[in-house]
Amino acid sequence: MPLLELDGLGKSFGRLRVLDDISLSLEAGEVHCLLGENGAGKSTLCNLIFGVHAPDGGTMKLDGAPYRPARPADALAQGIAMVHQHFSLVPDVSVVDNLLLGQSRGVLKRAECAERMQALGQRYGMPLDPYAKVSDLSVGERQRVEIVKCLMREPRLLVLDEPTAVLLPDEIQALLQVCQRVAEQGCGVVLVTHKLAEIRQVARRATVLRGGRIVARSDQPAEDITSLVRAMIQRDLADPSDVLPAAPARAATPSGEAEPVPALMVDGLTVRDAQGVTRLDNFTVMVAPGEIVGVAGVEGNGQVELAGVLSGLMDNTEGRFFVAGEDLTGRSAGAITAAGVGIVPEDRHASGCVTQMSVAENMLLNRLGDYRRWGLLDRAALKRDAQQLMLTYDVRAAGPDAAFSGLSGGNQQKAVLARELTTDGLKFLMAAQPTRGLDVGAVEAVYGHIVGACARGVGVLLISSELDELLHVADRILVLYRGRIMGECEAHASQRERIGAWMAGQTQ
Known part of the structure; x- marks a missing residue:
């Protein structure tokens, strides 16, 4: 008997049909991968299983019995836990207090919970400080908290909605091992992922969604990767070296002519936190117009602080930075945007969008003043221009x-990128983890747009934990370790070992 059985599930939001006639089964002890482009309905399906939404039609069975959760608490009570695509943590309290939320009554047994949490972390290779404040953790560490929070419930069905999108390579391997161990203990695992290597490694079966419908299934996903990808994006996927566009070659400055003004010049940026700890130490770099400079490194080594200062959301302690010769040190985020700077933040929810507003308002957020007419917003023009951006950047929604x-x-993510790449007078783009959580087709599109901007003379600073992408797209790569630049080299596959050593803090 299947652990979970879905039969004819459907779900609509208004006039938008998100899921239609979804039927699949999940066995105890298997890892079942869900594939699909962004917006294919994968997260919605996970939310139906976890009780976040109720289906419009169809049935669900859990161990052969009717299953229709009215809320997530009902799913948890029946042994179903879920790691959401977006974090559900309370940032102002500690890790252990987050784990106790909804699981403890009366006197909180923090020490007992912390001990159990640390044992789980060691067991699965995901160590955490139980008393650290969540707001002080890196994105990868927050994801670990979410996963450990689920594992502490000892679920019989674990739903993971793109859990590796924010993890480093070593952390991804640890999580995949977690999936395998949990499945070996008889737990069913639903894993939503875009990464083909993960499917090859852990998937027993795979199901592909496109446009809210199931378009392909496989009982041997490792052997059927090519056909699964074709079903997902409706075309064959070439080798990564052919998929990702290379940065355009920059013409050398003719002899005797002055070098062009750098798109970005950073001189000795230093950031110390409230406790006096140096998070970014004497960071210095120059990005030429039409050049892509990659920043590699394990998360938590100064990338957040670098992006925060360059976007005007964090104060630096020392140093300065210039865009096209203009000193923007200490300027507000609005003033930096007005100077021709595009910012794609690592955490789009925290600083990249206003989720309560419409798609059109978010995509033109930095130019809403252009649509004011006698004190009112010209919504017809706003919607018209947003619709064109949606088509250009393949942002899929019911409408503006x-x-x-x-x-x-x-x-x-694509909507935020569209807005920033169309910033008036764009001279410099700072993109932090721009492809996190994107499917293989969307990754290709994102880098196509970034490389297109580069070809128009825009300088790009690309912060990413995806070393393969940096090696192919960037002109050169520098590595951050504990806030300092450990080394710099050309972006070439032959430099992989050298870059890896720098990321581990080794000098050569």
Whole structure:
């Protein structure tokens, strides 16, 4: 008997049909991968299983008995836990207090919970400080908290909605091992992922969604990767070296002519936190017009602080930075945007969008003043221009008036990228983890747009934990370790070992 059985599930939000006639089964002890482009309905299906939404039609069975959760608490009570695509943590309290939320009554047994949490972390290779404040953790560490929070419930069905999108390579391997161990203990695992290597490694079966419908299944996903990808994006996927566009070659400055003004010049940026700890130490770099400079490194080594200062959201302690010769040190985020700077933040929800506003308002957020007429917003013009941007950047939604919060994570990311790449007078783009959570087709599109901007003379600083992408797209790569630049080299596959050593803090 299947652990979970779905028969004819459907779900609509208003006039938008998100899922249609979904039927599949999940056995105890298997890892079942869900594939699909951004907006294909994967997260919605996971939310139906977890009780976040109720289906419009169809049935669900759990161990052969009717299953229709009215809320997530009902799913948890029946042994179903879920790691959401977007974090559900309370940032102002500690890790252990987050784990106790909803699981403890009366006197909180923090020490007992912390001990159990640390044992789980060691067992699965995901160590955490139980008393650290969540707001002080890196994105990858927050994801670990979400996963450990689920594992502490000892679920019989674990639903993971793109859990590896924010993890480093070593952390991804640890999580995949978690999936395998949990499945070996008889737990069913639903894993939503875009990464083909993960499917090859852990999937027993795979199901592909496109446009809210099941378009392909496989009982041997490792052997059927090519056909699964074709079903997902409706074309064959070439080798990564052919998929990702290379940065355009920059013409050398003719002899005797002055070098062009750098798109970005950073001189000795230093950031110390409230406790006096140096998070970014004497960071210095120059990005030429039409050049892509990659920043590699394990998360938590100064990338957040670098992006925060360059976007005007964090104060630096020392140093300065210039864009096209203009000193923007200490300027507000609005002033930096007005100077021709595009910012794609690592955490789009925290600083990249306003989820309560519409798609159109978010995509033109930095130019809403252009649509004012006698004190009112010209919504017809706003919707018209947003619709064109949606087509150009393949942002999939019911329409420009749709709530931004209703978009899938990948479509939200593409909308933020569209807005920043169309900034008036764009001279410099700072992109932090721009492809996190995107499917293989969307990754290709994102880098196509970034490389297109580069070809127009825009300088790009690309912060990413995806080393393969940096090696192919960037002109050169520098590595951050504990806030300092450990080394710099050309972006070439032959430099992989050298870059890996720098990321581990080794000098050569």
